[in-house]
Amino acid sequence: MPYRQLIESCLADTIGEGGLGAASLARLLEAAGPVLTRLAESGADGSLAFLAAPRRSDDLAACGDVSRSMRDNCGDVLVLGTGGSSLGGQSLTALVDRGSGPPDGTPRLTFLDNVDPHSFDVLLEGLDFAETGVLAVSKSGGTAETLAQLLVILPRLEAAVGRDGVARRLAVITEPGDGILGALAETYGCARLPHDPELGGRFSVFSAVGVLPAMIAGLDPEAFRAGACDVLDASLGAATAGDAAPALGAAVAVGLAQERWILQNVLMTYVDRLATFGLWHRQLWAESLGKDGLGLTPIDARGATDQHSQLQLYLAGPLDKLFTIVSLETAGLGPKIEPERAEGLGLGYLAGRSLGDLLDAMARATADTLARNGRPVRRFRLSELGEYQLGALMMHFMLETVIAADLLGVNPFDQPAVEEGKRLARDYLQAAGGTAS
Amino acid sequence: MPYRQLIESCLADTIGEGGLGAASLARLLEAAGPVLTRLAESGADGSLAFLAAPRRSDDLAACGDVSRSMRDNCGDVLVLGTGGSSLGGQSLTALVDRGSGPPDGTPRLTFLDNVDPHSFDVLLEGLDFAETGVLAVSKSGGTAETLAQLLVILPRLEAAVGRDGVARRLAVITEPGDGILGALAETYGCARLPHDPELGGRFSVFSAVGVLPAMIAGLDPEAFRAGACDVLDASLGAATAGDAAPALGAAVAVGLAQERWILQNVLMTYVDRLATFGLWHRQLWAESLGKDGLGLTPIDARGATDQHSQLQLYLAGPLDKLFTIVSLETAGLGPKIEPERAEGLGLGYLAGRSLGDLLDAMARATADTLARNGRPVRRFRLSELGEYQLGALMMHFMLETVIAADLLGVNPFDQPAVEEGKRLARDYLQAAGGTAS
Numbered sequence: 001m002p003y004r005q006l007i008e009s010c011l012a013d014t015i016g017e018g019g020l021g022a023a024s025l026a027r028l029l030e031a032a033g034p035v036l037t038r039l040a041e042s043g044a045d046g047s048l049a050f051l052a053a054p055r056r057s058d059d060l061a062a063c064g065d066v067s068r069s070m071r072d073n074c075g076d077v078l079v080l081g082t083g084g085s086s087l088g089g090q091s092l093t094a095l096v097d098r099g100s101g102p103p104d105g106t107p108r109l110t111f112l113d114n115v116d117p118h119s120f121d122v123l124l125e126g127l128d129f130a131e132t133g134v135l136a137v138s139k140s141g142g143t144a145e146t147l148a149q150l151l152v153i154l155p156r157l158e159a160a161v162g163r164d165g166v167a168r169r170l171a172v173i174t175e176p177g178d179g180i181l182g183a184l185a186e187t188y189g190c191a192r193l194p195h196d197p198e199l200g201g202r203f204s205v206f207s208a209v210g211v212l213p214a215m216i217a218g219l220d221p222e223a224f225r226a227g228a229c230d231v232l233d234a235s236l237g238a239a240t241a242g243d244a245a246p247a248l249g250a251a252v253a254v255g256l257a258q259e260r261w262i263l264q265n266v267l268m269t270y271v272d273r274l275a276t277f278g279l280w281h282r283q284l285w286a287e288s289l290g291k292d293g294l295g296l297t298p299i300d301a302r303g304a305t306d307q308h309s310q311l312q313l314y315l316a317g318p319l320d321k322l323f324t325i326v327s328l329e330t331a332g333l334g335p336k337i338e339p340e341r342a343e344g345l346g347l348g349y350l351a352g353r354s355l356g357d358l359l360d361a362m363a364r365a366t367a368d369t370l371a372r373n374g375r376p377v378r379r380f381r382l383s384e385l386g387e388y389q390l391g392a393l394m395m396h397f398m399l400e401t402v403i404a405a406d407l408l409g410v411n412p413f414d415q416p417a418v419e420e421g422k423r424l425a426r427d428y429l430q431a432a433g434g435t436a437s
Numbered sequence: 438m439p440y441r442q443l444i445e446s447c448l449a450d451t452i453g454e455g456g457l458g459a460a461s462l463a464r465l466l467e468a469a470g471p472v473l474t475r476l477a478e479s480g481a482d483g484s485l486a487f488l489a490a491p492r493r494s495d496d497l498a499a500c501g502d503v504s505r506s507m508r509d510n511c512g513d514v515l516v517l518g519t520g521g522s523s524l525g526g527q528s529l530t531a532l533v534d535r536g537s538g539p540p541d542g543t544p545r546l547t548f549l550d551n552v553d554p555h556s557f558d559v560l561l562e563g564l565d566f567a568e569t570g571v572l573a574v575s576k577s578g579g580t581a582e583t584l585a586q587l588l589v590i591l592p593r594l595e596a597a598v599g600r601d602g603v604a605r606r607l608a609v610i611t612e613p614g615d616g617i618l619g620a621l622a623e624t625y626g627c628a629r630l631p632h633d634p635e636l637g638g639r640f641s642v643f644s645a646v647g648v649l650p651a652m653i654a655g656l657d658p659e660a661f662r663a664g665a666c667d668v669l670d671a672s673l674g675a676a677t678a679g680d681a682a683p684a685l686g687a688a689v690a691v692g693l694a695q696e697r698w699i700l701q702n703v704l705m706t707y708v709d710r711l712a713t714f715g716l717w718h719r720q721l722w723a724e725s726l727g728k729d730g731l732g733l734t735p736i737d738a739r740g741a742t743d744q745h746s747q748l749q750l751y752l753a754g755p756l757d758k759l760f761t762i763v764s765l766e767t768a769g770l771g772p773k774i775e776p777e778r779a780e781g782l783g784l785g786y787l788a789g790r791s792l793g794d795l796l797d798a799m800a801r802a803t804a805d806t807l808a809r810n811g812r813p814v815r816r817f818r819l820s821e822l823g824e825y826q827l828g829a830l831m832m833h834f835m836l837e838t839v840i841a842a843d844l845l846g847v848n849p850f851d852q853p854a855v856e857e858g859k860r861l862a863r864d865y866l867q868a869a870g871g872t873a874s
Binding site: 117273317346354418 | 522720757758774785801862865
């Protein structure tokens, strides 16, 4: 497996009364058995879209065509979309080293997931539309922010490359049928890739929604999907729920919620390239579990940085949080500190050490200190980080979320509460000249 | 006042039983009276460092010298530091429009607040040390991450500009006395600005710690401090606690925590330029209040983006959150959507609207929907955003935090719990060749 999960420091046997009792864990793992069986059946018969997405390869040719065209013709590519239409692609492309610009042969990718007028003014001023491509992503094809972004950009793109030129510069990902984004694609005759109607945004990263931006950025979609498939095989083929890492993670989280009133889940990643992954996970967990008055609050944190911001609260505040520390084997990596410089300043502990040694020690010390203070900590460890490992990580957390939803008794695939706000925003816009309070 | 705060939708009279009762609010405001009086006294006699910092001007000449030297000689300036040594400067410099690069005459500022070895490899490869300046910030002068960053960078800087050149390229901000960072500054003969020993990192933004990076980026420190001073005058000179916006905010937050078990405080900013401010606030609130088993969890969120990520949980999850929606008057701002394009697609509600109209409608709709669903919402509204308004906002939240700490009965100025982890990390580093679990 491309990662290792250790849950010992979540258990009462290890950390005392803040942890989960052995009997409770056993009960929850037994309860997770049936959902694992159902997931395995759905995985085999292809009836659950998020399990099927990483096993596909028939969609890569169409993604490759768009990706090649963008890479050949564009210095900038704007990815329009919000929530699940954006965070997967953002997480994947965070793997690319940018330095002072994108790697040779790839355009600069900019994910636009908001409609801040000031940010747009600055963006539009700095863009050369003669060399800009646009990828617009909306499952329904009717997301107000995404359509507004596109309607602002289209006249500028058209002015630069002509109406016919737009056909080669614009691509959309949206459901089949007659949504607005699809209609726009038809008007311009541009590439239109299908968004599986059964695949909610937060579960879409293994489809074109995540894979196409990754390909434009020069990443390997097959390695990404292979990581997910290996996690699926290992988890859904496990002999017992206790042998399936995502079931174990879900059982711990739900058990601590039900028996210890621990409703906040902190995902603390000690890897800069996983910062956006933390935001992706935050959506996955919040939208999937937050309903019917239930739900656990996902909190993303960055190590070692947030040791100087959140750790005081984590260690000494209320005992209401479960921690997942995600770290990478960084010992020996990165620039080293010259021994004589460190020793000359009385910093013997840094002498000859690399930044990777320091980060590694920080991750370990934080996890150990949380556990010593009776706070439940799960340790998540990667030996390397690339497309394959990120794919594994993302599938782990998707499975964990779906299993946790089953244990809580909520439907992980809907998000009924957000419609009211959308309607209200449209009403306010329609009521011309209204000013906000 | 440069902002408006509305707390009506936090009250039971408005939103029902999820809100705070009028009697409870009155009780908490009465309890806030004495701390406001004490703060007013400390403000008058200069005995509380965070109240005195924005009233100073004697430190601007020294900041100006360093700032001019960096701007004249450097294309890149690295700001080394973490937590409160970094987040204030990051929040302030987020006001600067970057487009495809920093404004003319200012260097590119990069805040290094972590020790990820991969990020450092990428950074070091892309830098021209012949044109790079370094500002290192550590109150104690002994922060492991900041010293490690500096010890990695110094040999490279020395190789590029010579040992003597470092004197003109390096500046430090640290406490007076014989800390390690101060010793290094003395060795190189570089600029050393004092960090007030009485001023904790999370309260330091109005000192050189926040102001110097802002000046390097071309911002106006006096306007920033003026915003804070106006909030101090209005709040500490208020006739009653109910007339002091920070006391009102603190009373609502603490009241909901004590009487409704609402321990999570979501700060949702509908302004891209305030995203880092959200992280700054998160440290302020967490480290100041999270102790003695008490504390409220700060959660930062971005509007409208997180409507597509967290809003489902916020509306339909447990009733355990207080929301503060920070928005800017953006109606009419930013690019507009051509009416015929929108109408042709059946998007009448977007016809002729600007992105600012849309964002404004979203902020209003989200706040209203939360309130309609019985969730307590405070509305925070800015008419403009610049140094003055950000200074006002930051001082508001500092006062609110200190008052909330008093109401909870904790000391807002210490952070005793984080020492154990620091010791452990040093031990792990010293134990050579240890690998993390």
